[in-house]
Amino acid sequence: MGRAAKTKNIDVVIDRGAARLEKLPESVLAKGVEKIAASTGKWRVHRVNDGWVLIGENDHVDFEDTSLGSVAFLLGMYADPNEKPERILKRYYGDLFEGDSID
Secondary structure, X not given: OOHHHHHHHHHHHHHHHHHHHOOOOHHHHHHHHHHHHHHHOOOEEEEEOOEEEEEOOOOOEEEEEOOHHHXXXXXXXXXXXXXXXXXXXXXXXXXXXXXXXXO
16 A cells, blocks of 8 residues: 555544544533543644644644544554554544433
8 A cells, every 4th residue: 555545544544533523512512622631641632723732842833734533543543653543533533422312
């Protein structure tokens, strides 16, 4: 698989995971994201203007997007890079779905 194909596949995975997270109220998702970021000790998530940024331990912006769902999903991927995307959603954000199946 070429580099372009891998990049496209990663983008699709992030978009799909983010779309599922975007169904949650932003305030609920923001609390969950901040909690997960704090628990890693490596990242912080902040709202900047009309977007969200994921800041790494070196105080550089690792990722920026207008979608909190995208930032949230990528944070989960960073926190557990060997896990499958569906497990990321269940492990880090499953409690936010209040009993709704995220499968």
